[in-house]
Amino acid sequence: MAPSTLSLFLTALMFAGVQGAVKDLDATCDAAADTCTNSVNNAIVLTCDALVSAGAKCHIKVGQDCNDPTSNSDKCVTGADCDTASSNKCLCGSGHTATASNICAPDTKFGGACTGGPDAQGNCDDTNALCSAASDGTCGCKSGYTGTDGQGCTISDNKFGGSCTADTANIQGTCADENALCSAATGGTCKCKAGYTGTDGAGCVVTANTFGGACTGGPDVKGTCVDANGVCSGATGTCDCKATYSGAVGASCVMDNQVGGTCSVSGQGSCTDTNALCTSLKCVCKDGYDGSAGGTCTKIADNTFGGSCTTTSVDAKGTCVDANAECPALTGGFCTCKANYDGYAGSGCALANKLGGKCTTMTKGTKGTCESAGAVCSMQVDGRCVMSGAKAVVASVTSLVLACIVCLLAIN
Known part of the structure; x- marks a missing residue:
């Protein structure tokens, strides 16, 4: 040949x-x-x-x-x-x-004859089907579903609950809704990101009774809103924050001028915490400090991720304790992670999806994109790979034992 x-x-x-x-x-x-x-x-x-x-x-x-x-x-x-x-x-x-x-x-299958319409299931077998007419109708599918002749209706691709593809897991990918995430690069399913709830064949809406979501029991009282500082805008309305508080989808209501709350004037401005700055109308902790919404900004330990450092050569390790960290300035710098690594306040640097590294997941506390054995992702978005269950206990005990050994060696 x-x-x-x-x-x-x-x-x-x-x-x-x-x-x-x-x-x-x-x-x-x-x-x-x-x-x-x-x-x-x-x-x-x-x-x-x-x-x-x-x-x-x-x-x-x-x-x-x-x-x-x-x-x-x-x-x-x-x-x-x-x-x-x-x-x-x-x-x-x-x-x-x-x-x-x-x-x-x-008859009664997708494409087959039916009765009991229009715009109702009628005698079509599939619960997601619609019969086109009261008599002599044809079984079709309701919005968000796709039918196969002689069979039934399945969720349409790229709708909530439907098939999707993406460059990496847990980004929007081909999902039609901007608040949806595709669970895998190939063979994935469209789910909703944190703070949103979906309906099969449709899209994602803000979760009811949370900030921005539907509620009842207003106006101007908490009603069904779950946040202690939330108010429902009407008898059938939307959850907002009460006066002097502000919120965001997927987050709690925070008092104005506290960490995570709204503020005015650049610099410290109206922020009550002396270690916070008013940035883009939000109080955020300044470099070298860290704090959660509604809390206080506390100093990050020197030479850990986010903590102050010095170096004799810009972008070298300097005094940063982590081997994969860099100090960006000779003086007045703060430890960052080198390319492909990431950290969080007071920690070291880790590769994404490895233990201690950034990850994403469809459900908090599940494996998500974590690759390390026994690790789960702590949050849906911007989470960290942490040990789960008994393995976490073993890891903690092991760390404690090692620390004790180091202490004994130092004493001797």
Whole structure:
């Protein structure tokens, strides 16, 4: 075999593997991948008949010749019969309806006949189906769902609960809603990010009774809002924060001028904490300090991530204790992590998705993107890989024992 011929042969094999196989009449098939072709008479159009109870097979489509010299009168798609008395074509029998894909959909299945509409399930089998008319209707799918002729309705791709793809796990990817995250790079499912709740086939809305979400029991009182400092804007309204407090989706209401609260004037401005600065109208801890919303800014230990450091060479390790840290200035610097590493206040530096490193997850306290054995991600977004359960206890005890050994060695 000449090299060029061999190359073409291998290429054909490669594409056959990707695109599926070519199957003959009455052969078993995969509707998602295989192509059905009649080798004896390619004028007869076949389809992969997924409605065969014993498994999908290549059968003749509705409207195609079936009583030809090769005698294929028993090879019509499920629900069809060969009209040998007249047209010699496959025609749908009683209780079935011809669809656009030229198969026969059973009554009450997607594409099949129904009653009880319009805009209601009627007698369609699938709970996510709608019958198009009160009588002589056709079963379709409600918004956000996609149907397969003769079968049912599934959540449409890129809707909440539907399939999606992304460059990496837990970003929006192909999900249609800007507040959704795709759970995996391939074969993922659209979920909602922190602070949002989704409905299958639809999108993500702010979780009810949290800041920005729907509530009842107002106006101007807490109502059903879960935050102690929240108020419901109306009898049927939206959760907001009471006077002198501010909030954000997925967060609590914080008193103005406290850490995480609104403020005015740059510098310390109106922030009550002397170690906070008013930045973009929010009180944030200044460099070298750290604090949670509504709390206080406390000094980060020198030479740890975020703590002050010195160095004799810019962007070298300097006095930072972590081997993967850098001090960005000769004086007045604060320890940061070198490329591909990340840390948090008072910690060292770790690779993303490794123990101590940044991670994301669809559910707090599950593995998410963490790669280290026994690690779980502490938060949905901007979490940290930490040890879980008994392994965390073992790790803590081990650390304590090691610390004691170091102390004893130092004493001796």
